Amino acid sequence: MTNSSKCAVCGVSASLKCMACKQVFYCGKEHQKIHWKKGHKAECKCYEIARNDVLGRHLRASRDIKCGEIILRESPLIYGPKVASAPLCLGCHRTLSTPVGGSNFYKCRKCSWPLCGPDCEHSQHHLHECQLMASRNFRAKIDYSGQVGKKESAYCVILPLRCLLMKASQPADFERFSELEDHLNERKDTPLYNVLRANLVTFVKTILGMHESEEEVLRVAAILDTNAFEIRQNNLGRKVRAIYPSASMFSHDCISNSRHTFDDNMQIVFIAKTPIAKGDIISTSYTQPLWSTIMRRSHLLQAKCFECTCRRCLDPTELNTFTGAITCSRCKVGKIISTNPMDNSAIWKCQLCPHKLSAKQINLGNQAIQNEIDSLDKTSAKAFEEFLFRYRDTLHEKNTHILQVKYALTQLYDFSMIEHNDAALKRKLELCQELLEIAELLDGGWSIFRGNLILDLQEAMVVQAKREFLNGLLTREATQEKLLESMNLLKEALEIMKLEPDMKQMLNERTQLLAKELEMEDS
Numbered sequence: 001m002t003n004s005s006k007c008a009v010c011g012v013s014a015s016l017k018c019m020a021c022k023q024v025f026y027c028g029k030e031h032q033k034i035h036w037k038k039g040h041k042a043e044c045k046c047y048e049i050a051r052n053d054v055l056g057r058h059l060r061a062s063r064d065i066k067c068g069e070i071i072l073r074e075s076p077l078i079y080g081p082k083v084a085s086a087p088l089c090l091g092c093h094r095t096l097s098t099p100v101g102g103s104n105f106y107k108c109r110k111c112s113w114p115l116c117g118p119d120c121e122h123s124q125h126h127l128h129e130c131q132l133m134a135s136r137n138f139r140a141k142i143d144y145s146g147q148v149g150k151k152e153s154a155y156c157v158i159l160p161l162r163c164l165l166m167k168a169s170q171p172a173d174f175e176r177f178s179e180l181e182d183h184l185n186e187r188k189d190t191p192l193y194n195v196l197r198a199n200l201v202t203f204v205k206t207i208l209g210m211h212e213s214e215e216e217v218l219r220v221a222a223i224l225d226t227n228a229f230e231i232r233q234n235n236l237g238r239k240v241r242a243i244y245p246s247a248s249m250f251s252h253d254c255i256s257n258s259r260h261t262f263d264d265n266m267q268i269v270f271i272a273k274t275p276i277a278k279g280d281i282i283s284t285s286y287t288q289p290l291w292s293t294i295m296r297r298s299h300l301l302q303a304k305c306f307e308c309t310c311r312r313c314l315d316p317t318e319l320n321t322f323t324g325a326i327t328c329s330r331c332k333v334g335k336i337i338s339t340n341p342m343d344n345s346a347i348w349k350c351q352l353c354p355h356k357l358s359a360k361q362i363n364l365g366n367q368a369i370q371n372e373i374d375s376l377d378k379t380s381a382k383a384f385e386e387f388l389f390r391y392r393d394t395l396h397e398k399n400t401h402i403l404q405v406k407y408a409l410t411q412l413y414d415f416s417m418i419e420h421n422d423a424a425l426k427r428k429l430e431l432c433q434e435l436l437e438i439a440e441l442l443d444g445g446w447s448i449f450r451g452n453l454i455l456d457l458q459e460a461m462v463v464q465a466k467r468e469f470l471n472g473l474l475t476r477e478a479t480q481e482k483l484l485e486s487m488n489l490l491k492e493a494l495e496i497m498k499l500e501p502d503m504k505q506m507l508n509e510r511t512q513l514l515a516k517e518l519e520m521e522d523s
């Protein structure tokens with residue numbers, strides 16, 4: 001189940017480890033030397049594991065780290081379907097969207113779980129679980145419903161089962177897994193864990209006859225919930241969750257200095273989004289940058305069982321973005337902010353006048369607005385623009401709901417829309433520039449959010465330059481200058497996105513196209 005022992009140069013089974021970072025394997029000294037010269041020297045461990053009372057174990061930079069540097073690369077210890085998953089092959093983990101010939105999925109001949117075909121019956125991932133389920137006469141009942149992507153909660157038992165089976169088949173890996181944080185005490189009495197007690201524990205103990213205690217089974221689920229990374233690789237049709245023990249040590253900060261991606265072999269790769277000084281905590285974000293403090297903190301408490309005390313959460317103005325604030329309905333100018341963001345029941349107060357609201361009123365208002373956003377027609381830019389118009393006086397321009405709707409609009413104004421529509425083009429440029437300013441404050445440096453916005457802005461700039469040239473509004477030289485400016489943006493986006501496997505093709509095509517256009521403008 002683990003592929004951590006493959007030579008980083010030739011891919012054969014390997015047992016020699018880089019002693020500095022213990023992350024990379026080699027078949028021998030020769031390949032270790034080659035790999036060092038080819039770049040491992042620069043990538044080799046730049047962090048150490050530290051511990052404190054607030055974060056528990058976390059990572060600290062053991063030397064200065066440059067923006068864009070790879071901090072860590074790691075293969076999954078174990079992986080499998082998410083708790084509720086669209087039907088996927090338990091052998092190769094590809095999503096099964098439609099049955100291959102016939103009206104149902106191909107089913108494993110022993111345990112009946114859907115697979116992509118007979119070859120996957122022998123996959124190392126599926127073998128052990130299949131043998132156990134078959135020996136207990138268990139047959140999965142997942143049938144093609146005609147609804148592509150329909151989620152099945154039956155998959156919730158698979159990854160915990162794989163973890164439990166590791167105990168006998170890969171004891172050292174199971175030990176590493178067991179050393180991870182679980183927060184089982186906080187989770188135990190939640191509705192989700194009551195459901196797990198009814199289905200997962202019953203499946204493991206009663207149906208499969210395994211000897212683990214209820215506590216042990218639930219602890220495995222709790223370790224997964226606290227540490228698993230979700231992998232979404234649309235280009236490979238893969239949507240699973242996985243455990244990476246070293247990557248699990250990254251602590252959370254709402255203004256993080258690193259981010260991760262996954263390569264085609266499912267290795268996780270963490271890179272520095274900003275320069276990180278020796279001794280600094282290396283953090284990642286477990287939430288979304290455009291969410292307000294209430295949203296981020298409640299997500300972190302529910303999913304990861306801790307109260308965030310980062311500088312954005314502590315600051316009632318959210319670093320002067322006022323993302324969670326609303327415009328005061330009394331004075332119409334001030335912003336209403338929490339009197340104590342660390343206390344969910346604290347009063348909210350206008351910065352300029354005595355107007356106050358209770359936390360309950362704020363929460364109910366937010367929920368109603370979120371429901372309204374959720375009910376918008378996701379294909380209609382008009383519906384999203386009308387939302388912005390409706391809330392122009394209540395929610396200020398950087399409020400979380402407004403920002404989320406504005407980001408959705410940058411996606412709705414896609415190439416086909418801005419290509420022939422001047423107003424859409426102008427609006428897209430305006431929205432991208434505005435959101436890029438926010439990104440600098442809340443998710444700066446080499447973040448995916450900034451990378452995507454830069455790409456959107458760059459595309460719109462090219463369309464605008466070409467249109468203005470055709471309409472006689474720009475000289476050849478001025479057009480050339482604008483295209484060069486957009487080439488610089490594209491180069492920045494290429495740097496930010498160079499490790500994103502599913503972006504490669506699009507980025508290459510776009511660079512080639514723009515280079516050609518620049519040549520044409522030159523001649």
Ligand SMILES: C[S@@+](CC[C@H](N)C(=O)[O-])C[C@H]1O[C@@H](n2cnc3c(N)ncnc32)[C@H](O)[C@@H]1O
Pocket residue numbers: 054055056057058180181183226227248249250251252253304305306307308309
């Ligand atoms: C993926 S684990 C990180 C490793 C963990 N600290 C450990 O010692 O195993 C996530 C857990 O780390 C802790 N944690 C991470 N970031 C934190 C933060 N900003 N504040 C408080 N606790 C944090 C929480 O207990 C959280 O559930």
